[in-house]
Amino acid sequence: MVTTELIRGVGIGRGTAVGPVLRMPDPVPDPADARRERSAEDEQARATEALAATSAQLRARGEAAGGTAAEVLDALAMMADDPALAADVTHRIADGSTAEYAIHAAMASFRDMLAGMGGYLGERAGDLDDVARRAIAYLMGLSEPGVPRSDTPFILVARDLAPADTATLDLDSVLALVTTDGGPTSHTAILAREKGITAVVGATGAAELVDGDQVLVDAENGTVERDPDQERVDLALQRTAALSAIRAASTGPGRLADGHAVPLLANIGSIDSAREAAARGAEGVGLFRTEVLFLGAEKAPSVDDQADTYRAVFAEFPDQKVVVRVLDAGADKPLAFLTDQGEENPALGRRGLRALQAHEQVLRDQLTALAKAAAASDAHVQVMAPMVSTPEEAEYFRALAHELGVPTAGVMVEVPSAAILADHLVPHADFVSIGTNDLTQYVFAADRLLGTVAHLQDPWHPAVLRLIEAVGRAGAANGVPVGICGEAAADPSLAIVLVGLGATTLSMSSTSIADVRAELSQVTLDDARRLAALAVSAPSAEAARHAVADART
Amino acid sequence: MAERTLAVASANGLHARPAALFVKTVTDSGQQVQLTKGERSVNAASILGVVSLGIEHGDEVTVAVDGDNADATLDALVTFLSTDHDA
Numbered sequence: 065m066v067t068t069e070l071i072r073g074v075g076i077g078r079g080t081a082v083g084p085v086l087r088m089p090d091p092v093p094d095p096a097d098a099r100r101e102r103s104a105e106d107e108q109a110r111a112t113e114a115l116a117a118t119s120a121q122l123r124a125r126g127e128a129a130g131g132t133a134a135e136v137l138d139a140l141a142m143m144a145d146d147p148a149l150a151a152d153v154t155h156r157i158a159d160g161s162t163a164e165y166a167i168h169a170a171m172a173s174f175r176d177m178l179a180g181m182g183g184y185l186g187e188r189a190g191d192l193d194d195v196a197r198r199a200i201a202y203l204m205g206l207s208e209p210g211v212p213r214s215d216t217p218f219i220l221v222a223r224d225l226a227p228a229d230t231a232t233l234d235l236d237s238v239l240a241l242v243t244t245d246g247g248p249t250s251h252t253a254i255l256a257r258e259k260g261i262t263a264v265v266g267a268t269g270a271a272e273l274v275d276g277d278q279v280l281v282d283a284e285n286g287t288v289e290r291d292p293d294q295e296r297v298d299l300a301l302q303r304t305a306a307l308s309a310i311r312a313a314s315t316g317p318g319r320l321a322d323g324h325a326v327p328l329l330a331n332i333g334s335i336d337s338a339r340e341a342a343a344r345g346a347e348g349v350g351l352f353r354t355e356v357l358f359l360g361a362e363k364a365p366s367v368d369d370q371a372d373t374y375r376a377v378f379a380e381f382p383d384q385k386v387v388v389r390v391l392d393a394g395a396d397k398p399l400a401f402l403t404d405q406g407e408e409n410p411a412l413g414r415r416g417l418r419a420l421q422a423h424e425q426v427l428r429d430q431l432t433a434l435a436k437a438a439a440a441s442d443a444h445v446q447v448m449a450p451m452v453s454t455p456e457e458a459e460y461f462r463a464l465a466h467e468l469g470v471p472t473a474g475v476m477v478e479v480p481s482a483a484i485l486a487d488h489l490v491p492h493a494d495f496v497s498i499g500t501n502d503l504t505q506y507v508f509a510a511d512r513l514l515g516t517v518a519h520l521q522d523p524w525h526p527a528v529l530r531l532i533e534a535v536g537r538a539g540a541a542n543g544v545p546v547g548i549c550g551e552a553a554a555d556p557s558l559a560i561v562l563v564g565l566g567a568t569t570l571s572m573s574s575t576s577i578a579d580v581r582a583e584l585s586q587v588t589l590d591d592a593r594r595l596a597a598l599a600v601s602a603p604s605a606e607a608a609r610h611a612v613a614d615a616r617t
Numbered sequence: 618m619a620e621r622t623l624a625v626a627s628a629n630g631l632h633a634r635p636a637a638l639f640v641k642t643v644t645d646s647g648q649q650v651q652l653t654k655g656e657r658s659v660n661a662a663s664i665l666g667v668v669s670l671g672i673e674h675g676d677e678v679t680v681a682v683d684g685d686n687a688d689a690t691l692d693a694l695v696t697f698l699s700t701d702h703d704a
Binding site: 135138139142143146147148149174177178181 | 634637640641659660662663664665666668669671
């Protein structure tokens with residue numbers, strides 16, 4: 065009997081993968097500004113060797129990569145070889161620096177110079193940090209930084225992936241992603257969901273894994289197993305094959321096994337994602353984020369410019385619903401003309417509808433542009449307000465939208481107060497849409513972007529599910545539709561629970577629609593309600609997951 | 618020593634890719650080359666030095682070459698700078 069260890073985390077998607085582990089090296093620390101203990105000659109020799117090795121490393125990578133990547137890597141190698149840099153390093157070593165610190169400081173001064181020049185060169189300034197980190201890693205005897213490469217496919221194990229890492233990730237050679245930090249809304253999770261990569265995030269125990277370990281990654285159960293039995297591997301692969309067969313067979317609108325319709329909508333932020341969503345069979349749009357059109361703008365675009373953009377998006381969804389969220393500025397996406405500077409706690413600040421009420425003309429212009437674009441399109445356009453906390457705010461928004469010619473106006477439920485008072489709030493909205501990411505963040509008072517509290521960012525938690533249940537009940541009592549537009553709707557098992565709690569539509573990244581559709585087709589509304597009752601009465605997120613999984617097997 | 622002053626032809630100036638190609642031409646020549654714009658002179662074998670001059674299209678620069686084969690190298694570099702590499 066082989067003993068196997070099971071590492072637990074949060075699975076993204078339903079896939080399984082088997083393969084060897086490759087670890088992402090930990091980030092190279094900034095060297096301390098300490099006086100050197102070696103002679104200047106010795107430090108100089110170390111620095112020269114490290115820079116030469118870095119340059120050789122980069123050129124070798126360039127040759128292997130070819131194409132544009134080779135050009136970029138060659139340019140980085142030239143920076144490592146640079147005589148002006150070398151002169152600065154020599155100077156700093158003569159003044160008493162260690163080789164590590166001299167390289168760090170010299171690169172930093174060139175980086176600041178490039179950043180100050182702006183434009184293309186400013187954007188390349190970060191490349192110098194990359195070169196410096198490589199040289200410093202060499203000096204400290206650490207592994208080469210960045211995403212590891214291998215000719216044979218592997219399972220990447222990392223603390224968490226930064227956006228820059230994901231850009232250089234060669235997806236063809238990655239079988240699955242496993243992270244020790246980060247929750248279901250981390251960059252890694254979002255990337256995995258978008259690209260359909262099997263992933264388990266927040267698997268603390270994966271810190272023990274070393275390069276070359278054979279592991280079985282099971283996203284459906286959120287587990288990683290070292291040295292799995294062949295029998296278990298076969299079982300997992302069979303299950304994945306069965307799932308993809310169900311997925312391939314399920315097309316058309318979202319519905320339960322008993323025929324109860326649950327429209328599956330897409331979350332989009334641009335015309336490109338609108339086209340992708342339409343191509344993937346979305347039955348409309350449940351969340352059109354409009355911030356992206358405004359980001360970086362000094363002032364709001366004109367009514368006509370906005371209307372043109374909206375019309376292009378609406379054209380992708382003739383005769384279908386498109387729910388547009390008016391500007392949700394603030395917190396992690398500030399806008400110069402809406403967001404107050406210097407708020408100590410922007411997630412709790414004047415963001416969303418609060419900021420729009422304070423700058424009502426921006427809101428009026430946006431609603432006018434939306435009404436104009438809607439009138440010229442076949443899409444069923446609806447609007448909703450973000451960060452609504454009270455029934456009065458809902459009333460204000462609906463009245464203004466109706467006045468400006470948008471007949472269907474709803475509100476997002478993402479602030480706990482709105483969910484707690486759902487029976488009073490819902491009558492003031494034409495529909496509501498639950499934003500599970502922010503709702504979870506506010507229920508737990510845990511920043512959704514902060515890795516150290518990511519374990520609290522779990523929409524399976526009964527504390528979150530009970531609020532969703534209250535909103536679902538208020539929606540049913542008032543005949544008001546209740547949508548879900550957070551990452552929660554993209555989790556196929558959780559999607560069933562949400563329908564059981566009263567969700568009438570689900571909106572998600574369009575890549576998840578096929579999985580959710582397949583899963584919903586396996587249960588009746590009665591099943592969903594029964595499973596939802598189990599999840600809501602569980603004491604923890606993990607217990608809720610297991611209660612639902614056990615009841616279904 | 619051989620030197621010449623000319624206007625840079627590349628549409629986007631001596632940024633990024635053209636700068637890298639220019640520096641490569643310099644290092645391949647094995648000669649000592651100095652590039653001057655206005656008051657500032659840099660070692661032309663340094664990509665960081667060259668881009669730090671912020672040379673735009675039409676800027677006047679002076680190339681000075683020191684070495685056994687100075688004239689031939691100067692000709693090659695002047696030809697390089699008179700060509701639009703962004704075309």
